[in-house]
Amino acid sequence: MLPASHFASGVLVNLSFRFSLLGYPSWVRFSFRKHGICRTITSKSIMAAAGVPVVEGYHGEDQTDQCLREHAGRIGYPVMIKAVRGGGGKGMRIARSEKEFQEQLESARREAKKSFNDDAMLIEKFVDTPRHVEVQVFGDHHGNAVYLFERDCSVQRRHQKIIEEAPGPGIKPEVRKKLGEAAVRAAKAVNYVGAGTVEFIMDSKHDFYFMEMNTRLQVEHPVTEMITGTDLVEWQIKVAAGEKIPLSQEEITLRGHAFEARIYAEDPQNNFMPGAGPLVHLATPPADLSTRIETGVRQGDEVSVHYDPMIAKLVVWAADRQAALTKLRFSLRQYHIVGLHTNIDFLLRLAGHPEFKAGNVHTDFIPQHREELLPSQKATAKEFLCQAALGLILKEKAMSDVFQIQTQDQYSPFASSSGRRLNISYTRNMTLRDGENNVAIAVTYNRDGSYSMQIGDKTFQVLGDLHSEGDCTYLKCSINGVSSKTKLIILENTIYLFSVEGTVQFDIPVPKYLSSVSSEGTQGGAIAPMTGTIEKVFVKAGDKVKAGDSLMVMIAMKMEHTIKAPKDGTIKRVLYKEGAQANRHAPLVEFE
Template structure:
């Protein structure tokens, strides 16, 4: 029996992953039936098993499944669903889909198609906000999209400028152009990415602010036109123009700025006749002036931080508004309690410019949820991360009585998150939380770029300790098995001398030799010439505990030929080679991930300079340009436009020096 929802009995979620799982939780609490859709490779996914029933809507590519409107509507009809929630991404801001849902006689959990249309084009949105008196950045959002017109507009605005896909978000179709010389290449790439992601290559330009903060306001409207805002969020910590850390309320704002932003956000919603949940995003300059950036006509990834500080369930609000009910609260009834922080766990190779990672999840463990910690995910141990969808694996959301308490709680939650089998940004997120600029609220959207070296680099002390623990784990295993594999170690026994065991690992293309000598309750380790002593150890089936200090447990995960050591702040993947010399793999011409070739810009015989673009790959809805690591002549190109390639395969061959 539903909790006061009259017009909806069964809800289909036209999405996948963690957002589908999250919506199902509220729907089930309200007594609604739940329906999942899935692509062929997602048949056993967590969101599928979380629903009462599920229907396949097509093969792996999103265009054939999660963007397949006829198939989704057919699933709704077959299941008897009477409402569709789009989640975020995919079709959530597609006015045509919203209209098709309504035309099919189903309840659409979202704003009216006219509002989606009005804000779906960033260019049109800026024109509307201009008439509503909402502050705008200097820019160009006209209909004339000729190359020379856009270049003239960029010159008039003044470099640096930002190119943006008019129809989209999430960092797709977005480029910062520092100087005029890079405009043509950026324009081509932004158009191509926008067309692929949103089927619309219309672009807009705006003045690029070098050090703004990204602040957004959660708004909500009911069908009677009543609208309120539910506090604000800071989403400034970004890489590739995509958010990785969000918090609410936005720290460091004056009451005047906070109220002015909220008022402007509600005015934006009123201008377009909005209904339901929406987010108005602003850029806040260092002088306290804010500018309208865009409006998202859907639920945001980061909505849980707003829920944590307001005590409200925004999905329930969406369902009640769709049911024709009034907003549960008026503006003066909205209260904010404490502080909340959210981090996004991505499958990505941080050191390779955050390239998406694909593969099998060999092990996954999150800390236990509580009133102060939410874990929102759509994955489990054994799942496969494919190149077809967004690489976000999970969100951790922590509440605290203060910002410092929330950050400390998030730090502990990330330390308690253990994942192996695939590269993630977990360690990177821990370093972001430790960053002095972040902790002191002295940061902007440039935080990651400005601190790249310290945020990406592995802590050397933690690396040495993890390597030593890996060797001691191997030694313990060998002792338990009463045998030692010949490539793990030489015999440790020596007459009248301490036993010495030797181990060899491969890590990030480097050979690591470790020599272990026991000294009572301590082990002395030599790691490629560096010494470290490790105190007494405690072992379980899958972890090592250092009994001599306060360091947390080391999780040990053996998968295939790889041993992953996960400590408090470092995830280290090690393989055990049975050869002495690692193959040279640093040519720069191997595919960095599974993906599709979308542009080949050179041919055999071409002479190129260092950093010249050679070809462009697309994976997980993002483009990645492969550039020349040095000057030379192209000897061969192994793939063409449209080809699928696997991670690690050679893409092209190049001579050492340009031909004379």
């Protein structure tokens, strides 16, 4: 039986306690001063002494550029540059050659300083196409430590996890046991108390190497709770009070399979650029015994530029991996957000990819399958255009009906939207904007209440009605005999359709005389991809740059973004100084 905390939809507060390790502060990587001498103790040396496999790397005190560069050369490129106090992909860069080492080192240091107030770095050998597998461990004050099996967090973008599952796909029981026992040795090596995660890199042969230990309850802990029937927050509180771990290793059993998908405010088509803005409409799948929604926002809230862009975690459980994956896709189709870009449609494509369904996951999964996961924008299917046009017509009819009741004049010409004409059929010309293209739709009002819609050289016979279910409006329609049910939202000048195939939106073009939009020309200069603070400026007026050269570094939503020159040219003006805040789409530099 799963604990009640699993089933609450809303804000779930996770209490993370930080304990002492061997008398030192509770980071697994940490430093201390003794008799005026600064020594750096790293987790890698502790793990190696405990018999836990480790990746070759440099984790020493000397943090000079020359020392780090020399060790990178000794280890051999590509190398991973990582913040000593890092986590969540912050302060992490890959240097694939000596030529790019310095730039990546400086970038990692800046981000680490901002995130952790510590820019100490370590260098490790970078393993190509590895799996990221982590083990949930728990220790108490009585010397006990257990593992609660592994989670696979391999599918990532920007070194940040986007989807997690437990247990890891394709991992045999004997490998699972070795992983768990190695994680327990790691925890016992530092007398660890509380919830922690021991992270491993796993190669294609299922050999694994210690990467780091996170001394906290991680974002993805719900998938572990789902497959073990535990409440790790409750365990934290009990162990902090001096109690023993509630279950022994033999009593912890693995049951079924769970996925966690992270819902982000970001634009996957624009390199997963995080975004901010209002949650104008927010609808989630219902929470039940096998569906868990953890969120800190409600409809009407604002996703701020000052925090991580995660909107929610969607967690599902089923008896096996295939059933859990089917439930994940079903739940994602019920997650509807209007007001900003999200990764929901991307997650749907990811969860439906044949290689993901087969469990062939690794950290390069998204780049390897980029064309299928991030297809180039194509013209939307004409059937969706018919649905949008029908939805708009039916909304207008509903407004006319209300006006007719209010005026108590059923014959008022201002309350009629039927398109009825004597002896002739009425044809109405509509225009909807699909991406960058205007699409003309000729709608003929038929006497039986149906519509004939001409789009290009194709005609569609359309019939349908609007139905309300709670606070939602659904469009039930038939297009050329094919029935469908689609959630419809019309806000200002945009039509949103939510169907089993994902989200589609069309704009209603606004006449030029009603548009007050004006823009300041920047002569092809760079613009801010989102609202943020200018951290570093590399150019000044008169500098000649080539396309791709770094112009500025912007900090936004806890991430560092490098603004690059869109073309060759000469800088005429730099419009922002270091420390200034720039709004989204604001011009940053102007070219001659």
